[in-house]
Amino acid sequence: MTAQRHLSSRHKTILEVDGLRFRDLDADGALSPFEDWRLSPAERAADLVARMAPDEKIGLMVISSRPMGISQHNKDFTSHDGVLDEQHLPIKLDPHTSAGIPFEGTTEMIAEKHMRHFIMREEPTGARIATWINTMNEVAEQTRFGIPVVVAANSKNEAGGFKMGGTPEDQPFAQWPGTLGLAATGSLELIESFARHSRAEWMASGLRKGYMYMADVFTDPRWFRGHGTFGEDPRFVAAAIGTIVRAFQGEDGLEADGVALTTKHFPGGGARENGTDPHYAEGRFNIYPTEGSLEEYHLPPFQAVIDAGTASVMPYYAIPSAEKSATPQGRVTDFEQVGFAFNREILGLLRNMGHRGYINSDSGVLSKMAWGVEDLTTPERVGRAVMAGTDMFADTNDVASVREAYLAGEFTTQRLDEAAQLLLAELFALGLFENPYVDPERADEVVANAEAVAAAQEAHRRSVVLAKNHDATLPLAAADLSGKRVYLELFARDLRVKELDALRSRIAAAHPEVEFTTDYRGADVAIVLIAPFIGSYFEFVGIGDLAIDEHSHVDLEKVRRIRESVGILVVGLNAKFPWLLDGVEPLADALLIGFDTDWDAIVDAIFGAFSPSGRLPITFPISAEAVAIDTEGRCASPNDVPGFAKEQHMDGRPYVYVDADGNRYELGHGLGYEG
Structure with a gap:
């Protein structure tokens, strides 16, 4: 006998069919296939996409940072008792078109621009997060198909993680060591505990999508984002990131009580050119001077997350440098000289590795970090990325440029429908079409609960x-x-x-x-x-x-x-x-x-x-000489090879630091009091 799914509706009615209950999201009084939770997420998504107008599909393809009402100082610009920020603001000019891109209020984004994906940057209490997301879903429920809202956040459970802003009323989630600290424990069991405790906090708050974690292997020691990785050992990083995905999402794929992860940054951000980062032009290249390094060191963790069923993958900003790399690099025969979100070759590799979820660009690829396609207009960039395989654009509300690209034929209806189906399938798998609401009071009980805090404290000890x-x-x-x-x-x-x-x-x-x-x-x-x-x-x-x-x-x-x-x-x-x-x-x-x-x-x-x-x-590293850069910009130790293996490529020169007692500070070193 089929078990009834839990339903929650605040505006749409409930249908009863065959003794089971379903939400009548299109309000037609009949059970449509997309409303039938007995069908697979893929089947439901395909049915819904066939009913949607192009503008409704296009709105799914962007995810924007959306301030909460509590961050709006002028309460006249809020709705729902101050919960939603409704201020409509112009933002900076697009350098290619000189046109101002508006930043609409929350209700306008949901009801008129058909946006359903948002990023939370604040660090409020669990109850405030839950109330905000519930309220956005009330707005969404009243639209034509009642498509729910999903809110993403950057990782919230590690000390030293990426955070923007802060207020005296912040209530952080349980704070574990940084991801390098988790790796220092060497324990997959502890990492699984970290993910399961964190998942409970996210679920209780209504956060169902995480821009996390990094499957990148830390190979250049100066990379600013290296501390967000799980270290330099590809095998351990693969095991750790696979464990994380299964513990957050579900053992057998994305579950209705799971948190969908967007794993970063394909095909690995560690191969930096002397530690520079593609958030700025000077760091826009990934370089692979070592034969086979991409395949040997950088891809294995991404294969692990693909095998674990990660919901989506985020390509990095960088251009793979053909000039400064040894090619071919395994399955990549010749680097296309555009950023990874626009790169047919690299995104094709991702699909060939078995990824079946959607591809989510990094923030700003249509504007500041459009490396390799700077000469294209914004709609042309959209088209180039979508036709290369990108399904969603991060941290933008520029629905207009996506729409313009579609109307101009920069990407096809087939690709629009593919992207929309992949994005909707995630929402169906998460159970949000059945119940998008959470209990704010319970959120405050779960966030930073005593058990999670105690487990985090033990992890801190084990990371030393x-x-x-x-x-x-x-x-x-x-x-x-x-x-x-x-x-x-x-x-x-x-x-x-x-x-x-x-x-x-x-x-x-x-x-x-x-x-x-x-x-x-x-x-x-x-x-x-x-x-x-x-x-x-x-x-x-x-x-x-x-x-x-x-x-x-x-x-x-x-x-x-x-x-x-x-x-x-x-x-x-x-x-x-x-x-x-x-x-x-x-x-x-x-x-x-x-x-x-x-x-x-x-x-x-x-x-x-x-x-x-x-x-x-x-x-x-042993000394400044081990990471020195010559007059041609080449590093004394290869940027694309982990520290434990660098000496294999340095013609007998040392790389590993050795202290006064003869201890080598290489991967795996650590003493104890017992001996």
Whole structure:
């Protein structure tokens, strides 16, 4: 007997057929195939697309950041008791047409532009997220076919993840280590726990689409986004990202209680030209100077997510450089010199690898980051991308250009229907046509719940890597510290005195057995915590210098003075890059490394609350010479090869950092207190 699906309707009526209930979304009093949840998502999508007008299909092909009503300061520009932002604003001119692209209010986007995909950038409470998404779905339910809204967000559950803005009322989801930190645990079981706990928070809040996670392999040590990867080992990255997809979406494909993932950034963003990034023109090329590197190192994680059934894949902005690459690269015989979202060859490879979901461009490919197609008009760019295989354009509401491209014949009706069917199939699979609503009160109960927070704290502990422990300096046991004073220092970008004071107070409260001092000149032991930082997400600021010093927001001279004043110096490093350690490590008796890991966990390890078990997910370079760039722009170590394998391509020159105790800081290195 067929089990009844749970339905929720606020405007459309419910039909009863064969003793079962269905939503009458087209309000015709009869059960249409797209309303019949007994059919497959693909069958339902095909039926609905056949009923839709071109404009209704076109609206599905964009996904736009959409501010919430709580972010609108003028409440006259809101609706539904301040929940929806309705302000209609002009935004900057299109450089190719000199025409202003309007930014409409929420209701206009849904009801008139037929948009159904939005990106949330704020970090509000779970209840506010749920109320906002529910309200948008009430608007959508009243349209001709009642097609539901789906809201996406960037990853929300890792410390140090990409976030825009912030308010005093923010309530973050449970904060786990960064993805490199998760990789440092080496545990697929823990990564699955991370994804399942996170999925529950997303589901409860009504967030059903994630722009996450990165299947990229971290091969150039200066890449600004490398800290968002799962490291440099293609096999582990593949296993981790496959585990993530199944845990978020469902073991056997996208489920009605799952979160659809858009896996990034095909065919891998790690092969940067000297660490530069395609968010700016200077970094617009992926380069593959090493024969077979694309196939050997960069594609395996994407095959894993395809096999796991990822809902969609996001191509990167970059152009694959034919000039600076060894070709052919496995199945790619000759690089087409356009960005990946416009690249028939690369998107054809993605389909040939078995991807059956939709292809979702990265943000801005129609405007700022239209690499390789800069001379085309915006509608021509749309057509080029759609005919290459792109189904959706990210972070734009430019429905007009998609419509113009279609009417001008830049892409075919067949491709329009293919894209619409793929996009709708996801909404059907998620069960949103049956029930697009969630309970706001339950959202606040689930977000950052005690069980998830406890699991996250355990993950922070397991992410700590003990890289150096000269003469068994650690752990600093209470008996060893009797009569001694401990000084705690922190170096980080934009650090405020009150933040350092708060950290010192918290650490002191957690370790009452330790006598702390705020003057290193009177201390016996010093713990120096450092979080170096360089680079910019959107702006070229020069080739990254991986030295740890003043330019990376660490007062190295002060670290040296502290070293001269104390008998024992312990350094805790939170790493976003594989930094050059030659300025810091020789000063330290012990060195611990985390990756967006809580400082509390690192300090707990220092005092012996647990024995560190983390292992390096990336390899640290031996010196500036190992990543130096010659006059022709070539790096001394290949940009497209992981750190653990670089020495195979360096004619006997070293790449791996070796500390004063002889420890090699390569993939998998990590010590413990047991031996």
